[in-house]
Amino acid sequence: MNTQVIVLNGGSSSGKSAIARDLQAVLPEAWLSLSVDTLVDAMPARLTAGGDGIGFADDGGVAVGQDFMELQDAWIAGLVAMARAGAHLVVDDVFLGGAGSQRRWLDALGDVPTLWVGVRCDPAVAARREAARGDRVTGMAERQADVVHRGVHYDLEVDTTDTGSLDCARTIAAHLRSSRSDRAD
Template sequence: MNAQVIVLNGGSSSGKSTIARALQELLPEAWLSLSVDTLVDAMPARLTAGGDGIGFADDGVVDVGPDFMALQDAWITGLVAMARAGAHLVVDDVFLGGGASQHRWLAALGDVPTVWVGVRCDPAVAARREAARGDRVAGMAAQQADVVHRGVAYDLEVDTSRAEAADCARAIAAHLRSSRGDRAD
């Protein structure tokens, strides 16, 4: 399989964005890195305060409403269109709905060759990263560490609390090569 899309799913501060950047440097083709954070950042402020959009509770719980879901569906459809047009994509996402979130992606992707990667991180490690970043609600990393993986099927899983992001990216690249039948260099 010649993958067109790599979906990195993991909780907040698990290392998805760092892995995505490492993949961009490592893979021979040009891969665009796009994150659900890009979608949230592009939304009007009124939709990032809860209600029908997306809300962040003081304990780190993230709630999404129908307006967010509609925008996310449009975003996913747009990303799939980019892949169908020939762009290679690394998608950094947080499957708040676990397996249901993956099913939304599967329905949109159809026959687009996709590699599903679970990015795991020990909740305590993710919480330390979250605190060091200073741009996340405290508790989000620990709250999401396991829930985002429930019911999700992966081609490969990596753990950034046990390996550096660059090593995780190398494992993903090796998986891509082996699924294509390429020899390792």
């Protein structure tokens, strides 16, 4: 069975969203790109100011509460339902809980064929990107660069420090093609 979901995990400003857009351009099937930012943007304002929702500290720290976790579980279940219905998904996520975050996805995905991709970037480079973006709390990129990968197992890793998003997308697409041909043999 062909891969139905590609999960891109990396810290803030590591290049996940650009890779997701480029994957949509290089993959032959139509892939939907959805990000944890989509979930955060869809939440009511009261849940994006901390407490039981999600909060962003001045030093770049991110804290999530029970309401956020419940909504995220529902969001994940919805994405899995879309994949089971036949949609190809590129999911751009930030595993703040490292291996625990991946476990939540694994439990929800079950037997849905998934490619796990770690998106790495030198923390200083990610911090420069973060500053240039202007839409992130200063410090998030450096704080998340390594912690999101702790204990997470990947099928493939890419590093955007010196490699552009299109080249990373092509690497991921080549991995998918290789996986398909291996299963066909």
